[in-house]
Amino acid sequence: MDISTLIFILFAAIAAAQLLYWLFIFPRFAFKKPHETQQADLLPPVSVIVVGRNEEGNFKMHLPTILNQDYPNFEVIAVNDQSSDDSGQVIEELQKEYAHLRLVKVPENDQFWNGKKFGLALGIKAAQYEHLLLTDADCYPSSPDWIREMISGFMGGKEMVIGYGDVEKETGFVNGLTRFETFQTAMQYFAWSFWGMTYMGVGRNLAYRKSLWFEQNGFIKHIHIPSGDDDLFVNSAAKRGKVGRVAKSTAHTLTQSKTTWKDWIRQKRRHFSTSTLYKPWHQILLGTYGTTTLAFWPMMILAAFMTSGILFQIVLGLGLLRILYQYLVGLMAARFLGNRDVVYLWPIYELIWSFTGTFLHIVNAWKGRPKGWK
Numbered sequence: 001m002d003i004s005t006l007i008f009i010l011f012a013a014i015a016a017a018q019l020l021y022w023l024f025i026f027p028r029f030a031f032k033k034p035h036e037t038q039q040a041d042l043l044p045p046v047s048v049i050v051v052g053r054n055e056e057g058n059f060k061m062h063l064p065t066i067l068n069q070d071y072p073n074f075e076v077i078a079v080n081d082q083s084s085d086d087s088g089q090v091i092e093e094l095q096k097e098y099a100h101l102r103l104v105k106v107p108e109n110d111q112f113w114n115g116k117k118f119g120l121a122l123g124i125k126a127a128q129y130e131h132l133l134l135t136d137a138d139c140y141p142s143s144p145d146w147i148r149e150m151i152s153g154f155m156g157g158k159e160m161v162i163g164y165g166d167v168e169k170e171t172g173f174v175n176g177l178t179r180f181e182t183f184q185t186a187m188q189y190f191a192w193s194f195w196g197m198t199y200m201g202v203g204r205n206l207a208y209r210k211s212l213w214f215e216q217n218g219f220i221k222h223i224h225i226p227s228g229d230d231d232l233f234v235n236s237a238a239k240r241g242k243v244g245r246v247a248k249s250t251a252h253t254l255t256q257s258k259t260t261w262k263d264w265i266r267q268k269r270r271h272f273s274t275s276t277l278y279k280p281w282h283q284i285l286l287g288t289y290g291t292t293t294l295a296f297w298p299m300m301i302l303a304a305f306m307t308s309g310i311l312f313q314i315v316l317g318l319g320l321l322r323i324l325y326q327y328l329v330g331l332m333a334a335r336f337l338g339n340r341d342v343v344y345l346w347p348i349y350e351l352i353w354s355f356t357g358t359f360l361h362i363v364n365a366w367k368g369r370p371k372g373w374k
Contacts, residue, residue: 004306008315011303015318017292022325029191029247030332045073046151047127047210051119052137053081059090062140067098071147074100077126078137081106081119102126115226117219124213133207134230135253139165142252149251150207153244159212160237161244162193164337165204166252177356178257180342180349186247187333188289193245198238199282203230205253212237228274235278247336294354296322297347323347 048066052059059078066076078091078101091103104126106119124132133150141147153161164186167179189200215237222232275283303315330343342349
């Protein structure tokens with residue numbers, strides 16, 4: 001077997017793996033019908049929990065957008081996690097206007113949980129209601145119907161609802177890459193969840209039953225690392241047939257992206273620190289997609305240069321077919337996730353993200369998991 005034939009076979013295998021994802025896995029989410037919103041008289045009371053450390057400005061700006069939600073019965077628990085700024089005072093001032101706002105303070109000497117898990121645990125224990133909806137202090141709802149839409153995901157006896165935490169559109173390449181990575185990650189975890197493999201959710205927009213949290217003994221399974229209050233909890237607690245999925249545009253939360261490469265890389269390193277603790281089968285499926293995505297573009301270019309005749313035509317055909325379905329699925333997913341502009345530039349962002357993500361995994365393996373939350 002000559003080298004050109006070997007390169008062709010390798011590329012064909014990579015392209016076939018990619019087509020498996022784009023033809024069968026991701027369309028399960030991208031082509032779905034919008035989720036139905038539950039009637040108001042059937043909606044349960046809800047405890048919305050917001051955790052923040054040194055988030056004075058965000059508490060002041062974003063808490064009212066949650067407190068003014070169009071929902072019949074809910075409380076908002078703002079957890080002030082050892083802030084050194086005026087976060088506590090801001091929350092206390094808002095309490096004078098909003099009777100359904102409650103303040104939970106994390107004592108300054110409680111440092112044994114390095115991350116937001118302890119503050120979140122205190123908020124969950126303080127919650128009056130069974131249905132919990134979580135977000136972060138630097139996030140705000142996309143509409144006054146956010147709570148209603150997310151809690152509608154509990155219909156049918158669900159124990160958990162995964163949602164979408166979007167990023168505001170701004171100028172700059174870091175913002176574009178952040179929105180692309182957020183979009184791509186959400187498309188994957190929604191799609192796999194529809195296939196019965198709910199491997200993660202995002203703490204910016206996540207709901208579950210309080211009884212499920214206690215059933216899992218809270219965050220005890222991964223208490224040794226700062227991150228994972230969202231994805232590792234979901235990875236461990238999600239049960240087949242018990243997970244709701246809500247991706248409607250009125251059910252998103254939004255946050256600002258990092259503005260510098262340094263801050264963005266630090267954030268991504270923290271996010272990546274949990275993926276090695278996913279269930280083995282989840283790691284295999286996600287790793288296969290990431291590896292074949294990384295190899296797709298260089299192998300396609302190499303195969304196109306080294307083949308001729310019918311093999312060259314097959315290389316082009318496989319490459320174009322994969323790109324075509326990628327655009328089709330991406331644009332259909334954008335009905336729910338927005339960010340259509342990053343879909344148009346998908347090949348560029350994908351190429352950069354593939355190498356950047358690989359680099360960050362290597363850095364984490366070399367330096368260890370990032371420590372701390374803030």
